Amino acid sequence: MLLKIYLIKLKALILHQVYYSTKNNISRLAELFIWPLYELSIWGFFSLQFKNMTSSGLVFSFQFFLGALFLWSFIRRLQEDICSSVLVDINSRNFKNFLITPITIFDLSFSLLISSLLKYLFSFLMIFLVTLLLFKFNIFIFLIKVFPFAVSLIIFGWVLGIFGLSLIFATGGRMMVISGIISLIIQPFSCVFYAREILPGIFKTISYFLPISYVFESLRDLISNNYFSRGDLLFSFLLNFIYAFLVILFLRWMYFLGRKRGKFIEI
Amino acid sequence: MNKLISVKNLRKSFGFFKPNLVLEDINFDVYAGDSFGISGANGAGKTVLLHILLGIVLPDSGEIKIFGKDLFKNLKFIRSKINYASPYDSLFQQATLMDNLTTFANLYGIDDKKRKIEEILSILNLKDHATNQLLESFSDGMRAKAILSKALINDAEILLLDEPFASLDFQSKKSFSEYLLYSNKKEKKTIIITSHNFEDIKNFCNRMIFLDKGKIIFEGKVEDIPKKLLS
Numbered sequence: 001m002l003l004k005i006y007l008i009k010l011k012a013l014i015l016h017q018v019y020y021s022t023k024n025n026i027s028r029l030a031e032l033f034i035w036p037l038y039e040l041s042i043w044g045f046f047s048l049q050f051k052n053m054t055s056s057g058l059v060f061s062f063q064f065f066l067g068a069l070f071l072w073s074f075i076r077r078l079q080e081d082i083c084s085s086v087l088v089d090i091n092s093r094n095f096k097n098f099l100i101t102p103i104t105i106f107d108l109s110f111s112l113l114i115s116s117l118l119k120y121l122f123s124f125l126m127i128f129l130v131t132l133l134l135f136k137f138n139i140f141i142f143l144i145k146v147f148p149f150a151v152s153l154i155i156f157g158w159v160l161g162i163f164g165l166s167l168i169f170a171t172g173g174r175m176m177v178i179s180g181i182i183s184l185i186i187q188p189f190s191c192v193f194y195a196r197e198i199l200p201g202i203f204k205t206i207s208y209f210l211p212i213s214y215v216f217e218s219l220r221d222l223i224s225n226n227y228f229s230r231g232d233l234l235f236s237f238l239l240n241f242i243y244a245f246l247v248i249l250f251l252r253w254m255y256f257l258g259r260k261r262g263k264f265i266e267i
Numbered sequence: 268m269n270k271l272i273s274v275k276n277l278r279k280s281f282g283f284f285k286p287n288l289v290l291e292d293i294n295f296d297v298y299a300g301d302s303f304g305i306s307g308a309n310g311a312g313k314t315v316l317l318h319i320l321l322g323i324v325l326p327d328s329g330e331i332k333i334f335g336k337d338l339f340k341n342l343k344f345i346r347s348k349i350n351y352a353s354p355y356d357s358l359f360q361q362a363t364l365m366d367n368l369t370t371f372a373n374l375y376g377i378d379d380k381k382r383k384i385e386e387i388l389s390i391l392n393l394k395d396h397a398t399n400q401l402l403e404s405f406s407d408g409m410r411a412k413a414i415l416s417k418a419l420i421n422d423a424e425i426l427l428l429d430e431p432f433a434s435l436d437f438q439s440k441k442s443f444s445e446y447l448l449y450s451n452k453k454e455k456k457t458i459i460i461t462s463h464n465f466e467d468i469k470n471f472c473n474r475m476i477f478l479d480k481g482k483i484i485f486e487g488k489v490e491d492i493p494k495k496l497l498s
Contacts, residue, residue, distance in 0.1 A: 100351055
């Protein structure tokens with residue numbers, strides 16, 4: 001009898017944690033698949049790249065790996081920060097208070113872009129010190145060398161952040177998990193740690209549409225051959241501006257949908 | 268009398284495939300200096316109506332004019348002259364009340380922020396807690412007062428309050444009611460409150476609408492409301 005009661009309680013908890021909490025929440029459902037796929041693809045492609053490097057006699061570049069990691073952090077931190085700043089207010093039930101002040105969503109978005117960059121600058125100071133002290137790698141000199149690449153990445157980080165913000169607007173925070181990890185979803189296609197040439201069919205095709213894949217491809221050229229394709233860099237900027245334009249329209253549309261669906265009543 | 272809010276043929280539903288009609292055929296006017304009540308049972312549509320007036324919920328159809336201007340075409344102007352509070356919302360939890368109020372004073376472009384904030388804190392008896400405590404450590408009642416304090420920051424011509432007396436203790440309810448009555452009678456501020464508690468509406472409002480399942484079933488002076496609606 002006691003065992004039966006215990007099993008009923010256990011069943012209730014598991015049903016709540018697995019079924020009820022995910023069945024009406026696309027974001028949590030997607031999370032179940034995103035993480036394994038992300039880790040498998042990133043480390044799988046990285047292993048392929050590593051194998052190609054050693055077999056072709058290339059020396060694995062520690063500088064490149066650390067540099068790529070550092071530059072990737074631009075995108076990840078900016079995108080996450082834009083979304084998390086809003087989510088913190090939503091969790092406090094304070095976000096509506098901003099929406100009813102005499103500011104527009106564009107004022108709000110612009111302030112998020114600036115504050116995400118300011119916060120990243122603080123992180124950069126820490127990254128600079130840690131890489132210098134622990135790895136004897138001066139990230140500041142590296143940053144000066146790759147400055148145009150960094151600018152392109154910042155713009156794309158912002159674009160992804162505003163995309164996440166739009167999803168939050170449309171769903172009133174229900175897509176908070178997905179909106180927080182958009183940068184990770186696109187990372188396997190972004191050629192951060194491996195060359196585009198090792199990607200299989202559809203992955204490679206998608207990578208052509210991502211401005212950051214051109215940045216990391218050029219960066220590899222710059223580090224290994226001391227040469228980079230200006231055309232690739234310019235193309236990444238062109239794609240960035242197209243996406244920036246599209247994401248502004250998307251933001252407007254999602255804000256409209258959020259208001260239509262009453263998503264701002266309880267945030 | 269000067270008409271401040273005019274709502275005509277308002278309709279709102281949620282859902283695409285199986286629309287749930289929450290407001291239908293809503294028509295009413297609010298005049299300058301009114302203390303206007305919106306009452307009805309839970310789920311009658313009071314909160315949705317208030318959020319439509321704030322411009323953060325879009326109606327399916329209908330016309331809303333505030334200060335004689337179309338609400339959705341003049342949001343920035345209208346929002347600078349109105350404010351809103353609900354005890355079900357909150358301010359930023361990991362900051363002090365002073366920090367929160369300073370943020371909103373800046374967003375509303377208040378000139379003499381310090382004086383205004385101090386005035387509000389003394390009305391709501393929050394002076395002792397404004398700078399030395401994070402909002403997350405406030406009790407529910409204090410949190411409700413904190414959110415009300417935000418609504419007073421811009422000297423709004425129209426104050427929209429969703430269930431403003433819920434969660435307030437007797438003393439706070441008394442002092443806040445007195446403040447609202449003062450700003451309504453002396454400063455001629457227009458105040459709209461929603462409440463499912465008719466006593467709050469009766470004590471405070473001169474005119475009201477009563478909603479039932481998204482429709483207005485009574486509009487007029489508070490004292491004229493049919494008794495059967497209150498049973």
